[in-house]
Amino acid sequence: MPKMKSHRGSAKRFKVKKSGVIKRYKAYKSHILNHKTRKRKRNLRKATYLTPANAKVVRKMLLK
Secondary structure: OOOOOOHHHHHOOOOOOOOOOOEOOOOHHHHOOOOOOOHHHHHOOEEEEEOHHHHHHHHHHHOO
């Protein structure tokens, strides 16, 4: 049986930390920024973690 491949789109977007939680970056930061407040754009810079429900699906895609 051939090797299982990880989902390349997911591999580029998510990182698994040593503790096992999956790190992600926030959406809505790429364009149409002029009507978003400074505070909102600043908070979008920060990375966050996936919820356990979503982490289960992403972990399958990453095959780790």
